[in-house]
Amino acid sequence: MKGWFSKLSMNAKLGLLLLVLGVVALFIGNPYDRATATIDTAELAEIVQREVDHVAPEQLADWIIQGRADYRLIDLRTPEEFEQYHIPGAENVAITGLADHGLLRNEKIILYSEGGIHSAQAWFLLRAKDYDGVYILRGGLQDWKDSVLFPSLSADATPAQRVTFAKMAEVSTFFGGQPQGVAAAARPSVATALPMVKIPAAAPVAKSPPPKKKKKEGC
Amino acid sequence: MIAPFYKFGLFGDNVSLVMAFVIGIGFGFALERAGFGSARKLVAQFYLTDLSVFKVMFSAIVTAMVGLFFLAAFGLVDLSLVYLTPTYLLPQIVGGLILGVGFVVGGYCPGTSCVAAATGKYDGFVFLAGVLAGSFVFAEAFSLVDDFYYATPMGSITLPQQFHMSYGLLVFAVILMAVGGFAGATRLERWMASRKEARA
Numbered sequence: 001m002k003g004w005f006s007k008l009s010m011n012a013k014l015g016l017l018l019l020v021l022g023v024v025a026l027f028i029g030n031p032y033d034r035a036t037a038t039i040d041t042a043e044l045a046e047i048v049q050r051e052v053d054h055v056a057p058e059q060l061a062d063w064i065i066q067g068r069a070d071y072r073l074i075d076l077r078t079p080e081e082f083e084q085y086h087i088p089g090a091e092n093v094a095i096t097g098l099a100d101h102g103l104l105r106n107e108k109i110i111l112y113s114e115g116g117i118h119s120a121q122a123w124f125l126l127r128a129k130d131y132d133g134v135y136i137l138r139g140g141l142q143d144w145k146d147s148v149l150f151p152s153l154s155a156d157a158t159p160a161q162r163v164t165f166a167k168m169a170e171v172s173t174f175f176g177g178q179p180q181g182v183a184a185a186a187r188p189s190v191a192t193a194l195p196m197v198k199i200p201a202a203a204p205v206a207k208s209p210p211p212k213k214k215k216k217e218g219c
Numbered sequence: 220m221i222a223p224f225y226k227f228g229l230f231g232d233n234v235s236l237v238m239a240f241v242i243g244i245g246f247g248f249a250l251e252r253a254g255f256g257s258a259r260k261l262v263a264q265f266y267l268t269d270l271s272v273f274k275v276m277f278s279a280i281v282t283a284m285v286g287l288f289f290l291a292a293f294g295l296v297d298l299s300l301v302y303l304t305p306t307y308l309l310p311q312i313v314g315g316l317i318l319g320v321g322f323v324v325g326g327y328c329p330g331t332s333c334v335a336a337a338t339g340k341y342d343g344f345v346f347l348a349g350v351l352a353g354s355f356v357f358a359e360a361f362s363l364v365d366d367f368y369y370a371t372p373m374g375s376i377t378l379p380q381q382f383h384m385s386y387g388l389l390v391f392a393v394i395l396m397a398v399g400g401f402a403g404a405t406r407l408e409r410w411m412a413s414r415k416e417a418r419a
Contacts, residue, residue, distance in 0.1 A: 018281060018397065028292045029387070031287075104299060106302055
């Protein structure tokens with residue numbers, strides 16, 4: 001037995017070893033199941049402090065327009081609220097169902113809720129389970145409405161702000177929103193914006209609008 | 220200690236750059252020792268006279284695969300923290316073909332051109348200049364191609380997920396492919412060599 005093995009060339013030995021490992025591999029389960037994890041509270045605190053776990057609504061809008069697929073967008077609100085309106089491409093998951101939703105630890109996961117509290121709590125739950133790429137949509141759906149669907153411009157805006165607004169107005173129409181013009185954007189902008197929320201609920205029926213016309217956003 | 224060390228916060232951004240430098244030098248050294256600093260050696264691959272590139276690349280793939288699989292099975296690597304490049308099927312196929320054509324025409328791939336330049340080969344410098352120029356043109360013209368760049372998105376997927384097979388089966392299948400490929404490549408090299416001798 002020993003003589004037979006030692007007669008083989010080095011390459012053949014390595015090949016044989018490889019085959020043995022391959023056969024053993026057949027009987028070992030999913031290597032993704034064996035993840036163990038610990039929470040590094042100091043690291044989490046640092047991340048929270050530096051706000052690197054935030055995604056701005058404008059940035060998310062840009063990703064959706066580009067049709068990027070390297071992230072998963074999770075809507076943490078109730079199914080009814082989700083039915084009424086949700087950001088294109090979002091998946092509706094209850095906070096209690098996050099663990100069983102089939103999220104992968106190497107995915108970029110973006111959470112949003114109405115404001116930011118639920119998504120922040122879900123962020124901690126996922127981080128504790130060692131999901132690394134978890135982000136919060138800054139300001140939640142509220143901010144999405146204010147800055148993407150119904151962007152407004154204050155009367156005393158600087159030229160730079162006007163340029164940004166012009167861009168966001170285009171993005172806004174892409175998502176079926178309505179940019180609030182300079183005239184309309186006096187103080188009660190919040191009052192005008194809120195009732196209009198019903199419009200996008202009807203308009204973007206399709207799950208993700210086909211990105212026909214791309215808008216370049218300072219890329 | 221569980222890998223990936225960086226993801227578990229064993230070292231920070233700065234140290235990770237140093238690690239990348241050390242690993243990069245090691246990679247370049249290995250390529251040079253394998254003879255991959257020479258365009259002649261690399262291009263011989265496409266004339267089927269010397270399949271070292273195939274053998275080295277496949278050895279690397281198999282070593283990494285078996286290593287990751289078993290380290291994860293023993294709980295030493297958390298695979299779910301290892302970054303997976305998202306798949307954009309069509310643009311990545313086209314990109315691969317363009318890289319392949321560049322490889323045949325230029326005699327190097329981006330990594331080996333660095334090795335060639337590091338050992339002072341002029342064609343390596345020319346190729347590297349081409350890489351930089353191409354990157355620049357691509358970056359500047361990105362808005363013209365980004366429709367296609369993000370086309371056919373499939374997310375971060377793996378073959379076992381996509382085809383509902385076990386990871387072990389895939390490991391076994393790739394090992395069979397590799398061992399068969401090594402044996403076949405060696406035979407092919409011998410056959411090409413004997414043909415060359417017969418002609419001479």
